[in-house]
Amino acid sequence: MDGGYILVAKDDFSQFKRLWETDVANAQVVARCLLQWFSVFGMCYHWVSDRGSHFKNECPWANGTVESAMKTTLKKFRALLSEWLMQPDQWRLIVPVVMHVLNQSPSETLGGTSPITAMTGGPAMSPLDRLALPGPTKITTLEELWSLRQEELKSLVLSLDSMHEKIVEASSKKRLKKRQRRLKTKGVEMAQLDVGDFVLYMDVWSMSPSKLSVTWREPAQVVKTTSDWIFENRNLVTG
Template sequence: MGESFGDSKYILVLKDHASHYCELVVADTADSSVTVEALLAWHARFGVPPTWISDQGSHFKNEVVAELSRRLRTQQEFTPAYCPWINGSVERVNRDILQVIRTMILEYKINHTDWPYLMPMVQASVNHTAEPSLGNKAPVELFTGLPCLTPLREFYLPDAGELKEDKRLKQRLLNKKRERGENVINFTEGDYVLRSRVDEKSGNKLLVTWVGSYRVLRADAHSFLIQHLITGAELDVHASRLKFYADASLDVTEELREHISSQGIVLAIEKLKEHRWSDQIRDYEVLVQWKGLEAIEDSYEPLTSLARDVPVLVTKYVATADQGLQEHW
C-alpha cells in the first residue's frame, strides 16, 4: 500500500468466494504470523472455511499456515505462480479497495499516509455496496442473511431505470465503435478533459489515476495541447491519455478548483536544504524546497521516500551532510 505515518504498509484481504464478503487486515509486515492471526480471528467469529485459496506467497505457503490448516482440518489450495487472473475475485476487490481509498482521500482532503485510518470505512463500503453479480444484493446481506440498511433507502429516483438503460446503450455503441477501429474521441478545442497519470513515475498507488480537469487549447494531428486549470501548465498529450470531462460551458467554480488542487500533483524538487531526526517515524526528515513554490511552502519529507524517488539528489546531499546522517545512510 505504501508508507503511512505509522509502521503499517500492507493490507491482508480475506474474501468469501460465495457472498463476496471481505475483511481487510492492516499489517506492518507480510509474514505468516499476520496470516495466522487473521485466519484465527475469522474462525472465532464465523467458523473455519472448508477451503483456503491463495497465491504462493511466502506468507501463505509456509509450515506455520500449513500446521494451522492441519489442526483446523481444512484444505489449503494455491493458485499457479504468475497467474493472478485465476484468483480474479480477490484481484477485483483489490482494485475496488484502491479506488475507494483514492476517492476518500480526495473527499476528506487528508494525506495519503493516513490510509490505515480509512480501512474500517473502506471495508464497510465494499461489503455494503450492492453488486449486479449478486442479484443486486450487498455481500454483507448474503453473508449474514440479514437485511442490509443503506443511507440511500429514503431516496426515490423515478427515472433511475431509464438513466441506467440509456447509459448501457451509449456504452454499447462506444464499444462497437472501438471494435471497428473508429475514432472515439468525443472532445474538441475548448472542452475540459481528464488526463491519465500512468506516464508519471510517482510510485504512489493511492494517487488517483485520472487527474484534472484540463482545458483543451489546440487539437493537433496526433495529440492535444491542454492547460491545467490551477497551475496554467501546458502539456502536449496523446488522445489515448485523455478522457472527456465536460464541454466548453463548464462553470469552473472554487469547489472544482479545490478538488483539482487536492489530487496530489507531482512536484519537482529545487534543492534539499537541511535535515532533522524524527522519533515518530524513526528516520531522518529532509527539508525540501519545491520548484515553483514559495519558501513558506517548504516541507519536511522522510529520507527513505526521497531516496526512492530521487536517489542521485539524496546521495549528493548525504555526501555533504554531518557524520550522523552519513552513518544512518
C-alpha cells in the same frame, strides 16, 4: 499501502470482505487474521491466495477473484482519500469505512444483493436511510419474547435459503457468460495438460525492480497438477 499492509479476506459465495491493517506481511499476521475470521464465521476448509511469499508454503495456486478483490479495495481507498482530501499515509483511518462500503454496496455478481445481506441475512445500510425516532415502550414477558424470537429465526432461515438460491443462479449465469465471452476471444484458450505431457517452460528472474527476464527451457515433463493453471514440471536434463 504507505507504511504498512492490508490483508484482505473474501468469502467467494457472498463476496463479503474483511480487512486487517498490519505493519508487516508474514505468516504470523496471516495466521492471526485467519483465526479471527474462523472464530466469527467458522472454519474454512478451502481457500486460495494471490501467491504472496507468506502463502506459498501451503497455498501455491493462483486465483483471479483475489486479484479482483484487491483491485476493488484499492479503488475504494483512493476514492475516499481523494474525496475527503486526506494524505495517502492516512489510509489507516479509513480502513473500517472502506470495509463498510465494500460490504454494504449492492453487488452485480450477487444479483443486486449486498455482501452483508448474503453473509448474515441482515439488511444493508444506505446513506439515504432515515434515522428511526424512538417510539413508545411496550411491556411484554420473557415467554412472548422467546416465542417471537423463534418465529423470527424460522423466517430468517427460510429467507436466507431463498436468497442464497437466487445468488447462486445469478452468480453462475454471470460467470458462465464471462467464460463463454473469453473463450470466443482468439488466442486465449487454456492448454489442457496432464501428468506425463512434454512441455516447454519459462525460466523467469528479476533483472531490476521493474523488469523481468524470461528464457524458454526444454525438455520438461509434467509430474504434478496443482490446479487447472498450476503445474509442476521436471527438467529431463537436470532433473
